[in-house]
Amino acid sequence: MNQIKMGEFICNLRKEKGLTQKQIGDMLGITDNSISKWERGINAPDIYYLAPLSEIFNVSIKELLNGERNNKRKEKKEENRNKVLEIKNLSKKFGNKNILNNISLSIYEGDIVGLIGPNGAGKTTLIKTILGLLNKNSGSIEICNINLEKNFEEALSNVGCIIEKPDLYEKLTGTKNLKITSIINNINDKEYIDKVIKMVKLNTRINDKVKKYSLGMKQRLALANALIKKPKLLILDEPTNGLDPLGIKELRNIIKDVNKNMRISILISSHILSEIENISDKIIIIDNGYVIEELDIDDIKYLNISLEEEFLDKTSGSKSQIGGNVNEEDN
Template sequence: MEYIVRTHDLGKKFDDINVISDVNMSIKKGEIYGLLGPNGAGKTTVMKMMLNLLQPSQGAIELFNSTLTNNSYELFKRMSAIIEYPIFYDKLTAKENLDLHCEYMGYHNKNEIDEALQLVNLKNVDTKSVSFFSLGMKQRLAIARAIITKPELLILDEPINGLDPVGIIEIRDLLEMLNHDYGITILISSHILSEIEQIADTIGVMNNGRLIEEVSMTSIRDSSVEYIEIETRQITQAAHIMDAQLSIKNFKVMDGKKIRIYETEISQHELYKTLVSNDIAVDSINTKTGSLEDYFLSLVGGKEVV
């Protein structure tokens, strides 16, 4: 198995406070790796250390089987990234910004500029300076800048921030194309778990500065549990009826208006009929399978990913 990125007991302190501790991460060549975690878990800090924007306080990082140092200039020619809010020369156009990027990257195939803008669906911007771009347009331009040199490793910190639903789907399709057609390895963080679920091969879950889980999406899907989910505003009464009349014991109240029933041998029809006959208003009833969000929340104790 060939790895593009490996970290060994990686740690970082700020003012003698450990913000990253003993992170051992392994990203395989050619995969999409989704990095998840609540706000403040340390995702961006880990990415910055991979890019040499922050120095580790302990441990080591391997990129392309070479240990990262302050002199790893050749390694960074094989990588590209978007970290936090993208910065541009606001008075220049999108093409002029990309042209400058190619210059300082030593990338001389300027024909790629138009292709990169087309790939991110950034149209009719030939004469418009970046200062007039919306947040979504700037995010598209940042992705164009990141992919224009066709890097072997692409590190993306919340790349779909500011995009509308159509834009999110377009970028998802673009990342899958870059991975499948160009063989680009992608490390991506996002708070939109449903998007990570659709594209990631492996996920790493961080919490309180530690990598608490690293698992394939195939394993998550194979271990997913099927359940019936009921939505009602009469949670207490519904739970009592399920216990007393249907002898259902394996259920969980989720958020004050939803109940998940893990005894799926009972039919939706029988369940609905019993509740309604006892004057319980059922807003919805569906059979579902555990998602990445369910898996994530089980690991971090209910904290939201941001």
């Protein structure tokens, strides 16, 4: 890392954005003097500030560290890449308690985005709000550029989901469960349905009643159910809960397969950090209803960051939220 080059790069980026050192300092909770020292190459920003800086200047951490833009990365972020999910300033309260606080995030076509956070962070609440199961208090949700509130049916036709445990009609067979989803979504393509069943490896058991399935089979059937309507976005809330290592591996392979071959974007939440790291392109850390950090998987690998340490550090009583206060002496 070239400290001077990095400093010049930060300075240029700041000027491009039309921001002063004081403004940047306020956003990060530090003095303009600290910013000045970075820009002159006297100090390098601490690792804690890399993510917020990356967010502010819309560059990757790698680019910050290199002191220059990566063109390939720039292509990837070009605006002609479709957004499948855009959330702006989403808030949700239960009674007087804020569960989601001004959350904004985007998911692009083809991405697999991992959502991690401690228990009670708001992951499931966020997912349920995206799906219309919970009523938001403010903000907007757009799925494939369709506003969820204004055009609920059209927006949700692009989403398949599994929320916590697999929700299936236990007394019906796998076939009938899929039939119900296909009838509601007007899917008559039998070939496609058979393809989905084969993809989730349930061909031999599809005519059995769901109550006879193992948990792994139920998860796979739930995934098939979500895929039946040919979604652009698949939302999976802790899909590996309760599965054995083989079950986890099977599910992971199916998810990767679905993303690669069907170009379906995936938002997956989980407690198993290694699984998230294995599978995702981008990771969002959420705690107390705030987005704490967004990390590209490339950055994590490049910086040799331990996701577990990053997770524990950011969420275990840490005050380093975007816009939060940080003790200047730490810098």
